[in-house]
Amino acid sequence: MSQHQPTGDGPPAEPSGGAPTRGGSHPGTGTAGRGDTAGTLPRPTLESVAERAGVSRATASRVVNGGAGVRASLREKVQRAVDELGYVPNLAARTLVTRRNQAVAVVVSEPESRLFSDPFFAKHLRGISRELSSADNQMVLLLIEDQADFERVGRYLGGGHVDGALLFSLHHSDPLPDIARRVGLPFVIGGRPGWPGAESDRELTYVDSDNRGGGRIAVQHLQSLGRTRIATITGPLDQTSSVDRLDGYRDLLPYGDPDLIAEGDFTPDGGGRAMAELLARRPDLDAVFAASDAMASGALRVLREAGRRVPEDVAVVGFDDVEQIAAWTDPPLTTIRQDIEDMGRLMARLLLRRLAGQVDTTARRGPTSVITPTRLVVRGSA
Amino acid sequence: MSQHQPTGDGPPAEPSGGAPTRGGSHPGTGTAGRGDTAGTLPRPTLESVAERAGVSRATASRVVNGGAGVRASLREKVQRAVDELGYVPNLAARTLVTRRNQAVAVVVSEPESRLFSDPFFAKHLRGISRELSSADNQMVLLLIEDQADFERVGRYLGGGHVDGALLFSLHHSDPLPDIARRVGLPFVIGGRPGWPGAESDRELTYVDSDNRGGGRIAVQHLQSLGRTRIATITGPLDQTSSVDRLDGYRDLLPYGDPDLIAEGDFTPDGGGRAMAELLARRPDLDAVFAASDAMASGALRVLREAGRRVPEDVAVVGFDDVEQIAAWTDPPLTTIRQDIEDMGRLMARLLLRRLAGQVDTTARRGPTSVITPTRLVVRGSA
DNA sequence: GAGTCCATTGAGAGCGCTCCCAGGAATCGG
DNA sequence: CCGATTCCTGGGAGCGCTCTCAATGGACTC
Numbered sequence: 001m002s003q004h005q006p007t008g009d010g011p012p013a014e015p016s017g018g019a020p021t022r023g024g025s026h027p028g029t030g031t032a033g034r035g036d037t038a039g040t041l042p043r044p045t046l047e048s049v050a051e052r053a054g055v056s057r058a059t060a061s062r063v064v065n066g067g068a069g070v071r072a073s074l075r076e077k078v079q080r081a082v083d084e085l086g087y088v089p090n091l092a093a094r095t096l097v098t099r100r101n102q103a104v105a106v107v108v109s110e111p112e113s114r115l116f117s118d119p120f121f122a123k124h125l126r127g128i129s130r131e132l133s134s135a136d137n138q139m140v141l142l143l144i145e146d147q148a149d150f151e152r153v154g155r156y157l158g159g160g161h162v163d164g165a166l167l168f169s170l171h172h173s174d175p176l177p178d179i180a181r182r183v184g185l186p187f188v189i190g191g192r193p194g195w196p197g198a199e200s201d202r203e204l205t206y207v208d209s210d211n212r213g214g215g216r217i218a219v220q221h222l223q224s225l226g227r228t229r230i231a232t233i234t235g236p237l238d239q240t241s242s243v244d245r246l247d248g249y250r251d252l253l254p255y256g257d258p259d260l261i262a263e264g265d266f267t268p269d270g271g272g273r274a275m276a277e278l279l280a281r282r283p284d285l286d287a288v289f290a291a292s293d294a295m296a297s298g299a300l301r302v303l304r305e306a307g308r309r310v311p312e313d314v315a316v317v318g319f320d321d322v323e324q325i326a327a328w329t330d331p332p333l334t335t336i337r338q339d340i341e342d343m344g345r346l347m348a349r350l351l352l353r354r355l356a357g358q359v360d361t362t363a364r365r366g367p368t369s370v371i372t373p374t375r376l377v378v379r380g381s382a
Numbered sequence: 383m384s385q386h387q388p389t390g391d392g393p394p395a396e397p398s399g400g401a402p403t404r405g406g407s408h409p410g411t412g413t414a415g416r417g418d419t420a421g422t423l424p425r426p427t428l429e430s431v432a433e434r435a436g437v438s439r440a441t442a443s444r445v446v447n448g449g450a451g452v453r454a455s456l457r458e459k460v461q462r463a464v465d466e467l468g469y470v471p472n473l474a475a476r477t478l479v480t481r482r483n484q485a486v487a488v489v490v491s492e493p494e495s496r497l498f499s500d501p502f503f504a505k506h507l508r509g510i511s512r513e514l515s516s517a518d519n520q521m522v523l524l525l526i527e528d529q530a531d532f533e534r535v536g537r538y539l540g541g542g543h544v545d546g547a548l549l550f551s552l553h554h555s556d557p558l559p560d561i562a563r564r565v566g567l568p569f570v571i572g573g574r575p576g577w578p579g580a581e582s583d584r585e586l587t588y589v590d591s592d593n594r595g596g597g598r599i600a601v602q603h604l605q606s607l608g609r610t611r612i613a614t615i616t617g618p619l620d621q622t623s624s625v626d627r628l629d630g631y632r633d634l635l636p637y638g639d640p641d642l643i644a645e646g647d648f649t650p651d652g653g654g655r656a657m658a659e660l661l662a663r664r665p666d667l668d669a670v671f672a673a674s675d676a677m678a679s680g681a682l683r684v685l686r687e688a689g690r691r692v693p694e695d696v697a698v699v700g701f702d703d704v705e706q707i708a709a710w711t712d713p714p715l716t717t718i719r720q721d722i723e724d725m726g727r728l729m730a731r732l733l734l735r736r737l738a739g740q741v742d743t744t745a746r747r748g749p750t751s752v753i754t755p756t757r758l759v760v761r762g763s764a
Numbered sequence: 765g766a767g768t769c770c771a772t773t774g775a776g777a778g779c780g781c782t783c784c785c786a787g788g789a790a791t792c793g794g
Numbered sequence: 795c796c797g798a799t800t801c802c803t804g805g806g807a808g809c810g811c812t813c814t815c816a817a818t819g820g821a822c823t824c
Contacts, residue, residue: 043542045780056804061782069802088541092483093780095474096809103522121504129525133534138543140485141523143511152515159470160425161520268710297710324706328650328679427810438774443812453772475810478779 044085053081064089102137104351105162107153107176109144110169119322120340124190127344128166135352137163150175158183164351166190172238177204188351190343192369194240205354205368207347209338211241214374215248218289218317218336221376223252227287227315231260233274233299235291242266245291245319260285264295271295275302286314287382293318293325293335300329300381315382331380338374346370426467435463446471484519486733487544489535489558491526492551501704502722506572509726510548517734519545532557540565546733548572554620559586570733572725574751576622587736587750589729591720593623596756597630600671600699600718603758605634609669609697613642615656615681617673624648627673627701642667646677653677657684668696669764675700675707675717682711682763697764713762720756728752 050060055074062070063078064087070078081087095101106128108121125139132139140162142153157165157180165187167176172195180187181203189206198204222230232249235242250256259281262274271290275298278285288303290296296318300310308314310331318326321337350370432442437456444452445460446469452460463469477483488510490503507521514521522544524535539547539562547569549558554577562569563585571588580586604612614631617624632638641663644656653672657680660667670685672678678700682692690696692713700708703719732752 046782047780057781058783058804058806059802062803065782071802074803088537090478090780091541091543092474092477093809094782096472096478096780096811097782099809101474106523119501125523126525126527129523130527133525133531138538139523141488141507141511141521143508143515145508145512149515155470156520159473161473294706301710301712322706324676324704325710328683328707328711330683330712428812429810439811440774440776440813441772444773447812451772456773472810475779476812478781478810479812481779 043090044087045090046087049078049081049085049087052085053078099160101161101163103140103162104132104137104348104355105140105142105153105157105165106168107142107144107157107165108168109150109153109171109174109176119324120320123340124168124344124347127341127346128348129344130341131345131348131352137352154179157185163355164188166347166351170195172196186351186354188347188354190347192240192244194238194243202368205350207343207350207370207372208241208244209340209343209372210374211244212248212251213371214319214336214338215245215289215291216251217248217374217376218319219249219252221334221378222287222289222315222317222382225287225311225315225382229260229282229285230256230287230289231262231278231282231285233262233264233271233278233288233290233295235264235266235295237263242291249289257282264291264298266292266294268294268298268301271298272302273298275299276306279303279306279308287316288314289317289319291319293320293322293329293333296333296335296381297325297329300333311380311382317382321377326377326379329381334379334382335377336374337377339372343372346372425472426469427472428469431460431463431467431469434467435460481542483543483545485522485544486514486519486730486737487522487524487535487539487547488550489524489526489539489547490550491532491535491553491556491558501706502702505722506550506726506729509723509728510730511726512723513727513730513734519734536561539567545737546570548729548733552577554578568733568736570729570736572729574622574626576620576625584750587732589725589732589752589754590623590626591722591725591754592756593626594630594633595753596701596718596720597627597671597673598633599630599756599758600701601631601634603716603760604669604671604697604699604764607669607693607697607764611642611664611667612638612669612671613644613660613664613667615644615646615653615660615670615672615677617646617648617677619645624673631671639664646673646680648674648676650676650680650683653680654684655680657681658688661685661688661690669698670696671699671701673701675702675704675711675715678715678717678763679707679711682715693762693764699764703759708759708761711763716761716764717759718756719759721754725754728754 046057046060046064050057053060053074055078059070059074060078060081062068063075064082067075091102106125129139142156144150144153154175157176162185165180165185167180167187168190170176170189170191170193177187177189177193187205189204190208192206192208193204219230230253232246234246237243237246246261260278262277264270264274271292271294274295275288278288279302288299290299296316300316303310303314303316310316316333318333318335320326321335326333326335350368428439428442428446432439435442435456437460441452441456442460442463444450445457446464449457473484488507511521524538526532526535536557539558544567547562547567549562549569550572552558552571552573552575559569559571559575569587571586572590574588574590575586601612612635614628616628619625619628628643642660644659646652646656653674653676656677657670660670661684670681672681678698682698685692685696685698692698698715700715700717702708703717708715708717732750
């Protein structure tokens with residue numbers, strides 16, 4: 001397997017002097033050609049397939065790309081040649097002429113976010129991967145960690161290496177959508193974009209889960225349990241998901257006491273702090289809707305320390321249904337489930353459709369964005 | 383906020399049909415040419431840069447690629463042209479001739495594994511991303527979900543689209559290493575490969591955390607606490623990480639009672655079951671080393687239900703230090719930490735080095751694989 | 765002052781593939 | 795049985811870039 005002569009021919013170094021080493025970049029370079037037994041065997045080209053099948057390159061190409069308009073007998077012959085040679089099209093060459101990369105970028109611009117601590121990220125990717133690979137597209141992952149990365153990623157997106165992009169967790173000042181737009185790269189956003197004007201921008205396509213509806217369901221469940229002093233721990237209110245969940249809460253409690261609302265930060269600690277605050281302000285509360293399971297777990301701990309029983313004294317509902325957390329708190333968390341994987345799949349599908357309909361983005365307008373449903377999962381905490 | 387027109391457009395629906403916007407995909411398609419005002423503006427090519435700078439394409443290329451051997455004045459001129467035109471090299475074209483893709487594949491072949499429930503996955507990717515992007519390489523993510531995917535991925539790896547691959551969570555029968563080897567694609571494995579013969583295969587490069595050492599540290603800690611009847615809940619023993627952790631345990635308890643060993647499956651449930659089993663066999667146990675935090679959390683629950691206090695009656699040590707779990711169990715988990723991100727970074731670095739030294743894999747041998755350290759994190763459970 | 769050498773530069777040949785276009789075969793109507 | 799269509803097929807022109815090779819010209823040596 002170790003197919004390398006122990007020659008020390010370094011990449012930059014010039015060959016000593018003899019015949020070209022690199023297998024000669026020019027086909028007819030006398031000396032080598034196929035001769036280089038050592039390195040990677042030269043991959044068969046369409047040309048060689050055509051030759052073996054006794055047809056022209058054009059015909060071979062047709063067969064490889066579906067075989068429409070080629071007589072069956074020839075098609076078979078070419079197919080056989082392909083199999084025998086183990087021919088695999090050179091994507092670079094194909095891309096060069098078709099301008100299609102069969103690849104989309106997945107950009108995640110949240111260094112320390114929940115995307116990394118929750119299984120969110122992985123699930124999203126899985127959904128995306130499913131959809132993408134079924135259309136024979138690859139997924140190029142671009143992680144943004146600091147400001148400098150924005151430039152790098154921007155350059156990449158503008159470099160024509162991918163046919164489209166899936167953008168996650170954008171912030172208000174995120175330059176990515178603009179960059180993508182400028183270079184004419186189709187993209188779909190994960191999560192409702194929250195910057196000013198985004199709402200009315202009909203060009204923006206995004207997929208989000210029904211955060212508001214989820215908030216409503218949570219409160220509704222709590223109310224159906226007879227709870228009347230329902231508090232809520234929100235996520236950071238500069239994120240649309242937090243705002244939407246809170247809006248859902250407000251939908252059912254339009255005249256609620258502001259003292260029953262505390263802002264957390266999606267972490268267990270933050271949830272705990274918010275819970276303590278709520279308890280101080282309204283010791284009589286009998287239910288809490290936490291906008292994330294992580295915060296709910298922190299709240300649970302604070303409640304326990306305060307001597308409140310869950311769900312008897314205080315009923316708790318979380319959000320996300322992260323198995324790692326929700327199923328293993330004590331008591332297990334009643335929560336709002338969102339189908340992350342499905343969101344990923346949807347995003348990919350939306351993008352793919354757009355790419356297929358390359359034709360006309362404008363006419364394709366209509367209902368571009370999609371909201372995926374959320375639903376209640378009852379466990380022990382409420 | 384509820385930004386949705388009440389349209390019921392199913393994903394598969396066909397568009398109404400409109401005039402092509404994005405300009406024909408074929409460069410010289412008579413009709414249009416450059417005329418397509420609407421779509422993407424034609425990207426500048428090296429040719430145009432050269433022309434604008436008044437030099438030849440070759441010189442422009444030299445400047446773009448580092449500018450060695452080009453007179454300063456010309457170099458500047460070309461640089462200016464590049465900036466003004468916003469030139470970005472066409473990677474496909476470059477790849478076509480250089481045979482370098484500046485991209486590596488990351489293959490994860492574990493559909494339902496911990497990789498997806500733990501933040502493991504994300505952390506690995508982050509580490510990889512860091513390293514890769516600093517070398518201006520892209521990361522193509524390939525997720526394997528079922529058997530059919532193996533073929534797809536194999537084809538991809540063999541397709542010459544990437545310069546190397548990072549392979550994760552391989553199983554015994556995993557065909558990927560063989561495929562990669564056959565097509566001469568350099569690769570690095572995440573986690574010690576466990577198939578027969580792998581150990582002695584000097585061609586195999588892998589990065590793993592010091593599972594065995596971690597197991598030792600865990601038991602050592604328990605012993606230092608004065609515990610003498612230390613049980614262990616192992617992971618599935620067909621995985622090297624499980625075996626290694628158990629070996630660590632055995633290193634310190636060579637003559638231990640087999641009744642103190644129970645096999646789990648890395649899930650909380652499995653951990654709980656194993657714990658119950660251990661409790662039944664050895665009611666007098668005073669400590670447990672669980673080979674994962676998830677299993678430890680299940681064990682914790684069973685212990686609580688059995689009326690054992692932790693850590694007073696039974697001390698518990700986990701493994702992984704997954705924040706989501708370890709910091710939020712009751713009591714918080716004392717555990718063994720492994721630096722996942724660093725492992726990712728290391729894998730990428732190893733691969734990159736190999737790619738750079740393309741030259742001769744054989745000579746580069748030396749210490750190919752790397753084991754990253756693990757360390758004890760003391761919280762409340764032991 | 766002639767000869768030699770080195771640093772620069774440009775010309776041109778491809779990399780492997782797709783697609784336009786035209787020629788030839790096969791098919792069909794009259 | 796012949797001209798008009800319709801099908802197939804091969805020829806050939808690039809896609810944008812890198813790299814080899816030869817030509818140019820000035821610096822330097824003797």
